[in-house]
Amino acid sequence: MKQSLGRASIRPEKPVYILNSASTVGTKEGQGPLGLLFDKVGEDDMFGCATWEEAESTLQRDAVGLALEKAGVSPDDISFIFAGDLLGQSIATSFGVSSYQIPLLGVYGACSTCGESLALGTMSISGGFAGRVVCVTSSHFASAEKEFRFPLEYGNQRPLSATWTVTGSGAFVLGDEEAMTAARSWGRGCPRAQITGITLGKIVDYGLKDSMNMGACMAPAAASTLEQHFIDFGSQPDDYDKIITGDLGKVGQRVLIDLLREKNYDISVQHMDCGLEIYDAESQDTHAGGSGCGCSAVTLSAYVLKQLEERNWKKVLFLPTGALLSKTSFNEGKSVPGIAHCVVIESVRNR
């Protein structure tokens, strides 16, 4: 069984389904344009916890719990969980998913982590290593500001190119044909969609150092992965109903479209960015858009998969984008390299 397609791309031979998924978000996300679509909106952003990090762990725990419930399975039915977040040593994950006692594979790709976890989950199922896996990622506005930028109490000004870290977590239960058939026999409306391709990204570093303009830092990586994807799959932008980046925001979107035009790909019609969908930039004062590991994950679960279920869209490219920086690398004057991993998601007939 050869499931590779070129060096960086994969076409799974065994079908891989998104059996179900769930999204949990904070109050600001609940008030945004997608607010009504999320499974759970917190009453405040502490979720009953004492610290922001614990609050983020709770977001993950709730998202996984809800996704399992919706898929009609228990933690014992899951072979492994691919999980990650933005905090140092992925600490929101460690304390978020431990109670489920599922073998854990921690992943880190900054805000591209949702794509990475779905890619690895797809491989583990199509490779015959697991019947069902869970992929979960999260971010939290306040824990991310503390980790990367300034104490909230400073009340520092944010440039217009800055994005707003999404408080949210998205969890996905992936399964093979057998798991899908079982779920159907239990009367679950499933699967939500099918994963039919992957293109993994490499680090792209244009030398940009402005951590308040992460869209521009990540756009070259998105362009690189997309170009590789079109080559490996022999496809064109209009083969997809939507080409969905994670959190490029307003600035990064322009850069991406321009960079791909230079390569003779025009994605201006199909392009959508989760960071631009999740907030109303004007009324919610989020500047360039939303960002974070949670941004693409909750938008995929709440909005994108819904469109695929309703067959408004048949086939999309989902491409979370990550900015590989830390407080230390920023303080030491390093650049902000980007990375992006791409997943092809298709609607399933006769759900």
Add this chain to the structure above:
Amino acid sequence: MKQSLGRASIRPEKPVYILNSASTVGTKEGQGPLGLLFDKVGEDDMFGCATWEEAESTLQRDAVGLALEKAGVSPDDISFIFAGDLLGQSIATSFGVSSYQIPLLGVYGACSTCGESLALGTMSISGGFAGRVVCVTSSHFASAEKEFRFPLEYGNQRPLSATWTVTGSGAFVLGDEEAMTAARSWGRGCPRAQITGITLGKIVDYGLKDSMNMGACMAPAAASTLEQHFIDFGSQPDDYDKIITGDLGKVGQRVLIDLLREKNYDISVQHMDCGLEIYDAESQDTHAGGSGCGCSAVTLSAYVLKQLEERNWKKVLFLPTGALLSKTSFNEGKSVPGIAHCVVIESVRNR
């Protein structure tokens, strides 16, 4: 093709080989009992760089470069690289491996990361997703002290249960049958060994909070993964020449042996800990032993694989152990949960 064996375990159906590997270390490791076995020992621990983080990146870059060279392949021959370290946002990895321009899958499992990367690498090859992958992990004493503990200038006292973070990086080129045959035809003495099984671990939290006694924090996770492994593979401790943990050190070793005795497994004869092998505790003042993502990786590459090549050992269990803490989680009074992933490595006849 069903390659799972119980929920957490995998027996690869397609053979997966460690084609070659390399280790780079700092001066202290070079002066230790394994000193002569490492591929590259730095003249000092800065490796010509301006910061400790850059020094750690250089360790990774050199380890990958050497491993590729020894395997006789170029970066373009590698499908993906599984890489990670201990620093916030895995920053040593981002700046360590980017120059190779190989699609990157970032992994995080604290000091268990070497096991996680080998497990995922094995899956990607046995699943037919890649012909060759690289797995690399690193740690650096000074960057880790800065990340987790005190400024070195404090000269703080360290309790006897504390371990010493290894400055080092180990890189492994995994490949399938075809890649192995190709390497042989080029006259490379290869493969170093074969990976024949995996057991993935879950988070185990006994509620211990002493970050200066990580051996005790991680031992329960090692015991849990080992017990699961023996059950899933229907094996016993004496089926292995060595059972090799990553960095439990003196204290953790005792705890692990005791915990497994309660489950009726006696591993006291077979057990070896990389952290206890890499330094001479007395003359090098390293207290409970070595630790870090690099500890198990460089010991595997320099020492364990050598024993397998020379057929002094035929079959070992390699079980890197991780302590899932961050500065923030420690300061917020959280416990230090552990995790451990297990890889079965066997010697290959007719190399």
